[in-house]
Amino acid sequence: MACPVQSPERSRGRPAMERTVYVVPHTHWDREWYQPHELFRWRLVRMIDELIEHMEQDAAFRCFNLDGQSIVIADYLELRPENEGRLRALIEAGRIVIGPWWVQPDELLPSAESHIRSFQRGIRFAERMGGCLRVGHCADQFGHIAQMPQIMRQLGLTSACLWRGVPDHVPGWSFWWEAPDGTRIPVLYLRNSYSSGWRLPEQVDDFLERVRRQExxxxxxxxxxLMNGTDHSRMEPHVPKVLAAAEGRGYRFVLATLAEYERAVLDAGIDDVVLRGELRSPDRSNVLVGVLSSRLYLKQRDFEVTRALERYAEPLELLARLHGGPDGGPALRHAWRLELENTPHDSICGCSVDQVHREMLPRYDRAEQLALQVAREAAGHLLRRIEVPPQGGLGVWRPVSGAPCIIEADVPAGWAQFDALRLPGGAEVPFTLDPAGGGDVLVHEQVSPRGALRHLDFLREQRYDVHAIEAMAWELDDRHLRVTTTVGPDITVVDEADVREAVRRIASEGLADTAEVIVRTSARARLSAVLPSAAAAGLELAVPVNSAIARPRRTPSARRLRNDRFDLRLYGARLAVHDRETGMVLDPACIVVSEGDRGDEYNADILEDGVDEPAAVTLAGTVSTPAWQELRYTLTFDLPARLGRGRKRRSRRERVLQPIDVAVRLWHGLPLVELRLTVENRARDHRLRALVPLPFVPACAVTDNHFHVAVRGLAPVPWNGVSAELPPSTFPQKTFAAAEGNGLGVAVFNRGLPEGEIVDWNGRKALALTLLRCVGWLSRPDLRTRRGGAGPTVATFDSQCPGRHSFAFAIAPYTGGWHDAGIDRLARAWAFPAIGWATNGHEGPLPPFLALVGISGDATLSAAHRSEETGQPLIRVYGGPAAGPVTLEAPALAGWQAARVDLLERNPAGLDGREGSWQLDLRPWEIATIAFREG
Incomplete structure (x- = not known):
């Protein structure tokens, strides 16, 4: 229920010039920032305690907007469960307003799906508590993604309310915001910030002067x-009295919710101004662009965990449930909560005190543990029901269709007798095996025959201690019983009951005098291969075989690699790549550069002192295998250790040697050059980047972003001369960025490295990928790229990112445009590779390929999972730049009814389809969610 608007009768007879002023009491609550979460929560508890007490006693303090996120209520109730009834009554009465987010995240860094899950969880929680705000309140995000208008509209939100990112050519306090698909939403522009009415004066004349400044x-x-609040602010109980005293002096005052202010703005009419796409302008408010690269290890972990949830666990759990598998929903719900708790802007942005970010890492670990376990259990349910030949097989889960992909998996060392994988369609691909250890004896005890039986009684659910059981066997030799259990990572079918019954019979009938039990780990090898493009995401059985397929050529030189497309050589410290298909020569193909950075966690402040020539190059040689070839070497840089005392340049006398191990890999069958870098970071106050110099003059940059691919111009945005922050030259990206010009293109794929830029290098343009940005302050007031502080001036040693870091990226040359070249599909297949589990030979009723979803047409799969609310299967896709007719193939859902729903999974509109195939018609970049029900 919304709280009632102040009666219009009060304003009858007022002069026509009288303006209505909406005073919105609120707080913006960072769950963690310059203090860790629990300290901020304790402040939150005290604030809400005070708010409840006052609102129950003072009806004039009629409403309070408790930020735009519902998790603060959950945080409060965990410590004050006894106050749930009192709080719920105020929410139901519309006096305390919550939602629609679960957490108020940074928009540019977390995954696209995470925003939908945050909104879904926040809206549903708020509705259960008594009511949800339908204004898309985005108080403090450091810029806004292009697709947010479409996301909000599909959630039933009626407007967006935001502050940062709006350019100064917007003349007023409202505008229309348009997503790439054409969806528009009105924006309530917080032109004077969400703190415009904080600490309102108690003296009426001072208060009225404050009001006049808002006009x-x-x-x-x-x-x-007037937004009556700010970060972590408490209510101001005097405000209703001030408003009453000021009434009749040229203004009409309403103590209001954001929803009431929205209605007034919509009635007055949204300004006829349209902004399209991303909002990242610093013209009127800082967008703090350096957070794209602060504490990049957090961005990498976020990528890894959301990949485990969205690409592996959720779709596998759905596929398993469609075949009678276990319910992984509770684990996935909790994993998502842990993941979402790391997405607020002060968390994922890496712009808090060290303790905050130390506490994020266990959340990531716990979420990933649950995701990978759910994926394994789902795959196990399916693999144990697929018929596998005697030599065993590899259950391969492919999350991406339409492009070749890499598979790397642990398999038994005995697979060394084979040289290829046979796929369900009959195709054979060569694989490489690297020894991976194992074969250790964990237990070897002499016991009585009944002792052997007692040992088996402790083996339950195919586990021994923390290990999964791969095989169990018994042997009776000259009245000596030997029981052997092999443990390891494989998913196998083991008849525990049969072994246990045989040992029981031997012990009870006195067939053995002595016995021994042995538990050993299986000998392991690491398999790697390139799988050809598949028509659908799904689980398939790949069987190891001996094949007669021709082997790729071996590497002829210690400094050269050659495969079916690329010639690669290292001369000195310079890596050169010749792409025989496009004719492009990348020379150098990749340069590592260290630059001094006197910035803070919010903004880089780069010195003109780049070091891109290593002091030494150590060649480790080349390796050639049936699946890939690799060149390995170490670059050692002689770098300034830190900034000098005056912070104007890097130290001249204090220096460190910083090694960077480089592995350049050519995969047979993949049109890319993969680089894996391992850095032992010993320097402070610097930015480490990989630069890919371009062999052509680029006309534009192309970046993968949330639910769309953006084409960006290269001309720098001019500074308006007054804003505190210089315009950004870096750009956000998800799985790839590319540069195109003269019919040529070069793309750089990444895994969790979200900052890119087109830069100058030795008279050429280069595509830059940030690997590390190392600074020592949460905020500094003395930067050249931003006037003033952006937070407390607190030293943060961990943001220097000391120690060991690993990075993976790939370079893909192409001709024509990115879309026609399939760069987006190839980038996703590389960023989200196949995963697999070995299994033993066994019978089963299921076929060797279990497709989940395939897409024909210009669309991309975003999610396949079960609804947290109803448990029904959901598939989400989004159109490409052309879109149009799209066919969705989901054979496991044949016979189910399909309906297109909104992002809250409501308002179904039936889809025609049969035999597991459904037709959609999508606008370019349109997001579509399809829900299924049986029958």
Missing amino acids: RDLREGLPAL
Whole structure:
């Protein structure tokens, strides 16, 4: 229920010039920032305690907007469960307003799916508590993604309310915001920030002067806004009295919710101004662009965990449930909560005190543990029901269709007798095996025959201690019983009951005098191969075989690699790549550069002192296998150790040697050059980047972003001369960035490295990928790229990112445009590779390929999972730049009814389909969610 608007009768007879001023009491609550979460939560508890007490006693303090996120209520109730009834009553009455987010995340860094899950969880929680705000409140995000208008509209939100990122050519306090698919949403622009009415004066004249300052650029008839709050602010109990005292002095005052202010703005009319796409302008408010690269290890972990959830666990759990498998929903719900708790802007952005970010890492670990376990259990349910030949097989889960992909998996060392994988369609691909250890004896005890039986009684659910059981066997030799259990990572079918019954019979009938039990780990090898493109995401059985397929050529030189497409050589410290298909020569193909950075966690402040020539190069040689070839070497840089005392340049006398191990790999059958770098970071106050110099003059940059691919111009955005922060030259990206010009293109794929830029290098343009940005302060007031502080001036040693870091990226040359070249599909297949589990030979009723979903047409799979609310299967896709007719193939859902739903999984519109195939018609970049029900 919304709280009632102040009666209009009060304003009858007022002069026509009287303006209505909406005063919105609120707080913006960072769960963690310059203090860790629990300390901020304790402040939250005290604040809400005070708020409840006052609102129950003072009806004049009629409403309070408790930020745009529902998790603060859950945080509060964990410590104050006894106050749930009192809080719920105020929410139901519309006096305390919560939602629609679960957490208020950074928009540019977390995954696209995470935003939908945050909104879903936040709206559903708020509705259960008594009501949800339908204004898309984005108080403090450091810029906004292009697709947010479409996301909000599909969630039933009626407007967006935001502050940062709006350019200064927007004249007023409202505008229309348009997503790449054409969806528009009105914006309530917090032109004077979400703190415009914080600490309102108690003296009426001072208060009215404060009000007059809010009228800048307000056209006649538009209401004014005072946001009565700020970060972690408490309520101001005097405000209703001040408003009453000021009434009749040229203004009408309403103590209001954001929803009431929204209605007034919509009634007055949204300004006829349209902004399209991303909002990242610092013209009127800082967007703090350096957070794209602060504490990059957090961005990498976020990528790894959301990949485990979205690409592996959820779709596998869905596929297993469709075949009678276990319910992994509770684990996935909890894993998502842990993941989402790391997505607020002060968390994932890496712009808090060290303790905050130390506490994030266990959350990532716990979420990933659950995701990978659910994926394994789902795969196990399916693999044990697929018929596998005697030599065993590899259950391969492919999350991406339409492009070749890499598989790397642990398999039994005995697979060394084979040289290829046979896929369900009959195709054979060569694989490489590297020894991976194992074969250790964990237990070897002499026991009585009944002792052997007692040992078996402790083996339950195919586990021994922390290990999965791969095989169990018994042997009776000259009245001596030997029981052997092999443990390891494989998913196998083991008849525990049969072994246990045989040992029981031997012991009870006195067939053995002595016995021994042995538990050993299986000998392991690491398999790697390139799988050809598949038509659908799904689980398939790959069987090891001896094949007569021709082997790729071996490497002829210690400094050269050659495969079916690329010639690669290292001369000195310079890596050169010749792409025989496009004719492009990348020379150098990749340069590592260290630059001094005197910035802070919010903004880089780069010195003109780049070091890109290593002091030494150590060649480790080349390796050639049936699946790949690899060149390995170490670059050792002689770097300044830190900034000098004056912070104007890096130290000259204090230096460190910083080694970077480089592995350049050519996969047979993949049109890319993969680089894996391992850095032992010993320097401070610097930015480490990989630069890919371009062999052509680029006309534009192309970046993979949330639910769309953006084409960006290269001309720098001019500074308006007044803003505190310089315009960004870096750009956000998800799985790839590319540069295109003259019919040529070079893409750089990444895994969890979200900052890119087009830069100058030795008279050429280069595509830059940030690997590390190492600074020692949460905020500094003395930067050249931003005037003033962006937070407390607190030293943060961990943000220097000392120690060992690993990075993976790939370079893909192409001709024509990125879409026609399939760069987006190839990038996703590389970023989200196949995973697999070995299994033993056994019978089963299921076929060797279990397809989950295939897409024909210009669309991309975003999610396949079961609804947290109903448990029904859901598939989400989004259109490409052309879109149009799209066919969705989901054979496991044949016979189910399909309906297109909104992002809250409501308002179904039936889809025609049969035999597991459904047709969609999508606008370019349109997001579509399909829900299924049986029958």
